[in-house]
Amino acid sequence: MTLSIQSIEENEIVTLVLQGDVDTKTAPELLEVLTNLKLKEISHLKIELTEVNFMSSAGLRALVFAKQKMVHDSVVSVVNANEEIKDVITKTGLSTAVSFINS
Amino acid sequence: MENLNPNPNVLNKIVVPPSMERWDELMEFVSSESRKNISDKKKSYGLILAAEEIISNIVRVSEGKEKILIEISSQKRISEDKKLLFDLSIADNGIHFDPEFETLKNPCPDIPVSDRKIGGLGLFLVKNSCDHVSYVYKNPFNIYTLSVYIDQIEEDQ
Numbered sequence: 001m002t003l004s005i006q007s008i009e010e011n012e013i014v015t016l017v018l019q020g021d022v023d024t025k026t027a028p029e030l031l032e033v034l035t036n037l038k039l040k041e042i043s044h045l046k047i048e049l050t051e052v053n054f055m056s057s058a059g060l061r062a063l064v065f066a067k068q069k070m071v072h073d074s075v076v077s078v079v080n081a082n083e084e085i086k087d088v089i090t091k092t093g094l095s096t097a098v099s100f101i102n103s
Numbered sequence: 104m105e106n107l108n109p110n111p112n113v114l115n116k117i118v119v120p121p122s123m124e125r126w127d128e129l130m131e132f133v134s135s136e137s138r139k140n141i142s143d144k145k146k147s148y149g150l151i152l153a154a155e156e157i158i159s160n161i162v163r164v165s166e167g168k169e170k171i172l173i174e175i176s177s178q179k180r181i182s183e184d185k186k187l188l189f190d191l192s193i194a195d196n197g198i199h200f201d202p203e204f205e206t207l208k209n210p211c212p213d214i215p216v217s218d219r220k221i222g223g224l225g226l227f228l229v230k231n232s233c234d235h236v237s238y239v240y241k242n243p244f245n246i247y248t249l250s251v252y253i254d255q256i257e258e259d260q
Binding site for chain 2: 056
């Protein structure tokens with residue numbers, strides 16, 4: 001199982017386009033990309049999940065990490081997440097901090 | 104590792120050392136067995152999610168230690184309430200770890216994400232992604248059983 005991550009930066013908006021599974025093995029790659037971003041300077045972080053079928057709690061922890069490092073009124077969105085991933089985000093209460101976007 | 108699950112109803116089984124080197128093999132087994140035996144996509148996803156969390160814990164505490172194995176087996180069985188269940192049993196002979204599913208609470212019910220400690224999220228997902236979860240310790244084995252209902256058995260069958 002692999003994960004590829006493409007980062008697109010436009011002013012204060014950063015989009016990470018993920019492809020693959022985000023699990024125990026691959027989530028550290030996402031965390032590394034997030035760690036290397038200047039999160040405090042980002043107003044909107046979009047995580048594009050169109051090509052992601054699976055996200056475990058390791059992936060959710062990466063989302064929480066990002067949200068906690070960003071300034072208070074910044075936004076974290078997941079884009080085109082499948083129903084199962086949305087369900088897990090909602091179930092864990094993270095939907096109060098992570099918005100869903102369908103494009 | 105002795106045969107942990109001699110039950111003749113076992114469909115398939117994998118026994119390997121719990122390491123990141125074998126991660127893909129373990130997850131391929133879990134995904135394949137779940138998707139093959141559970142038609143409901145949401146239930147199948149939930150079982151894979153729960154199994155991923157358990158396997159991740161076992162790998163994390165066992166990585167690099169000798170003579171530790173993980174066994175994952177799949178089976179179908181009839182529950183006490185006459186329903187058909189699909190089980191994934193995950194056993195290891197590593198560190199004794201009781202997740203205490205019975206008393207496990209939502210780790211973060213009303214805490215804002217900005218203040219949240221993320222520990223405990225994995226076990227919360229295990230408990231809430233399956234129809235039944237159980238843990239027993241049969242020295243020296245931790246045995247986790249994750250179950251989902253897959254069909255209704257008619258009274259006259």
